[in-house]
Amino acid sequence: xxxxxxxxxxxxxxxxxxxxxxxxxxxxxxxxxxxxxxxxxxxxxxxxxxxxxxxxxxxxxxxxxxxxxxxxxxxxxxxxxxxxxxxxxxxxxxxxxxxxxxxxxxxxxxxxxxxxxxxxxxxxxxxxxxxxxxxxxxxxxxxxxxxxxxxxxxxxxxxxxxxxxxxxxxxxxxxxxxxxxxxxxxxxxxxxxxxxxxxxxxxxxxxxxxxxxxxxxxxxxxxxxxxxxxxxxxxxxxxxxxxxxxxxxxxxxxxxxx
Amino acid sequence: xxxxxxxxxxxxxxxxxxxxxxxxxxxxxxxxxxxxxxxxxxxxxxxxxxxxxxxxxxxxxxxxxxxxxxxxxxxxxxxxxxxxxxxxxxxxxxxxxxxxxxxxxxxxxxxxxxxxxxxxxxxxxxxxxxxxxxxxxxxxxxxxxxxxxxxxxxxxxxxxxxxxxxxxxxxxxxxxxxxxxxxxxxxxxxxxxxxxxxxxxxxxxxxxxxxxxxxxxxxxxxxxxxxxxxxxxxxxxxxxxxxxxxxxxxxxxxxxxx
Numbered sequence: 378x379x380x381x382x383x384x385x386x387x388x389x390x391x392x393x394x395x396x397x398x399x400x401x402x403x404x405x406x407x408x409x410x411x412x413x414x415x416x417x418x419x420x421x422x423x424x425x426x427x428x429x430x431x432x433x434x435x436x437x438x439x440x441x442x443x444x445x446x447x448x449x450x451x452x453x454x455x456x457x458x459x460x461x462x463x464x465x466x467x468x469x470x471x472x473x474x475x476x477x478x479x480x481x482x483x484x485x486x487x488x489x490x491x492x493x494x495x496x497x498x499x500x501x502x503x504x505x506x507x508x509x510x511x512x513x514x515x516x517x518x519x520x521x522x523x524x525x526x527x528x529x530x531x532x533x534x535x536x537x538x539x540x541x542x543x544x545x546x547x548x549x550x551x552x553x554x555x556x557x558x559x560x561x562x563x564x565x566x567x568x569x570x571x572x573x574x575x576x577x578x579x580x581x582x583x584x585x586x587x588x589x590x591x592x593x594x595x596x597x598x599x600x601x602x603x604x605x606x607x608x609x610x611x612x613x614x615x616x617x618x619x620x621x622x623x624x625x626x627x628x629x630x631x632x633x634x635x
Numbered sequence: 636x637x638x639x640x641x642x643x644x645x646x647x648x649x650x651x652x653x654x655x656x657x658x659x660x661x662x663x664x665x666x667x668x669x670x671x672x673x674x675x676x677x678x679x680x681x682x683x684x685x686x687x688x689x690x691x692x693x694x695x696x697x698x699x700x701x702x703x704x705x706x707x708x709x710x711x712x713x714x715x716x717x718x719x720x721x722x723x724x725x726x727x728x729x730x731x732x733x734x735x736x737x738x739x740x741x742x743x744x745x746x747x748x749x750x751x752x753x754x755x756x757x758x759x760x761x762x763x764x765x766x767x768x769x770x771x772x773x774x775x776x777x778x779x780x781x782x783x784x785x786x787x788x789x790x791x792x793x794x795x796x797x798x799x800x801x802x803x804x805x806x807x808x809x810x811x812x813x814x815x816x817x818x819x820x821x822x823x824x825x826x827x828x829x830x831x832x833x834x835x836x837x838x839x840x841x842x843x844x845x846x847x848x849x850x851x852x853x854x855x856x857x858x859x860x861x862x863x864x865x866x867x868x869x870x871x872x873x874x875x876x877x878x879x880x881x882x883x884x885x886x887x888x889x890x891x892x893x
Contacts, residue, residue: 421682434840461830483875559891564877614879620821633817
């Protein structure tokens with residue numbers, strides 16, 4: 378195989394330690410082009426920027442041999458711009474992350490990290506979204522680094538289908554409990570129960586901060602949350618056809634005589 | 636059935652004609668509470684606001700008997716706030732829209748209209764997202780109004796499962812070609828091919844406007860795009876489990892020995 382062209386983005390911003398780690402791993406595999414948001418864009422999902430113009434400029438952040446662009450848009454804007462204005466050919470793979478914090482279970486639908494990877498897969502570029510279950514900017518990637526490199530290499534070597542998007546979550550590094558391996562699995566059933574934090578500004582006007590408790594109501598031993606809890610890396614193949622095929626017949630029985 | 640409590644939101648903003656029409660229809664069915672963005676939030680997908688506080692204040696826009704709140708957040712923020720801070724009980728149904736423009740096929744993943752409805756369904760509230768294939772703020776709802784009311788009433792009467800989210804698209808009103816009926820169907824395979832519009836500001840710095848061409852590569856006669864083209868209203872049941880179950884075995888064969 379010739380030297381692979383690797384597109385990298387994230388949602389924590391171009392200076393995020395997780396992104397810098399992913400770039401350094403990818404530099405040892407192929408030619409790397411980074412197009413990443415200029416600051417944090419967590420929980421931006423598949424949002425795109427229609428009401429504002431988008432800036433996207435060449436930058437140098439460190440001494441690595443990657444080429445980098447800093448973008449004022451969302452993670453999905455970054456991928457769209459990369460494919461249409463920056464890269465001179467289709468990349469062999471798109472990597473997103475490493476996100477600081479979980480994108481397992483229901484978090485996948487809010488995640489800018491996974492949405493950026495999904496955007497690449499819509500454009501028939503295999504894509505991998507990486508997240509570590511550690512919100513700290515000092516997250517320890519020592520143990521996960523080797524797994525991440527293996528997953529990228531295997532994905533390139535096995536030529537996973539070009540519309541594949543994999544949502545990869547990595548347990549937090551714990552010295553007493555090493556990562557046990559990789560499990561391909563399904564998204565756990567879960568939801569956030571909001572606890573909006575209500576405050577008043579100096580002029581007496583009310584505002585809210587979004588916050589909440591995360592509830593996993595999945596009892597199976599086959600979900601991403603289950604395997605992460607047991608110190609495995611979880612891989613969930615993700616699709617962008619949101620049709621609930623199993624509901625079509627029932628919904629049709631309600632509306633079919635209209 | 637007692638008087639239903641109806642939560643309404645959208646992504647075009649609280650003053651959008653499509654929202655005002657949906658409120659007037661819903662006022663004839665039940666008690667209506669509106670929590671909608673204070674301005675346009677198109678293509679915000681499932682984005683939520685974590686980096687900024689959220690404002691949400693009682694407003695009066697017209698003489699209807701609905702109760703209304705204008706919110707600085709995204710469509711999904713509006714639903715989260717409504718369920719956790721504004722409503723004193725779970726609504727019987729959540730309505731989102733009427734969106735000015737299509738949310739059929741791949742547009743579903745970028746749509747704030749559908750994402751707001753999806754958020755309600757995650758919270759076990761049946762939800763209907765309405766969009767009309769007419770970007771004009773003068774879109775003609777005369778013909779679709781009766782269908783929309785019927786769909787809401789049928790959904791309430793038949794007690795559709797509480798985790799149901801229906802993505803409903805309505806063809807543009809054409810005098811010579813009446814709406815033929817309703818079809819429950821699947822999301823068409825399609826994608827946007829971007830054509831970024833490149834410009835330079837007065838200081839000579841480059842910026843881009845996102846724009847693009849929409850490509851439908853679905854040849855089936857069972858998709859939402861097919862039925863819309865044939866002047867039917869399309870209803871796609873939408874799910875938030877993004878797992879590609881059919882890919883699990885294959886992806887597992889790549890990584891199972893790690």
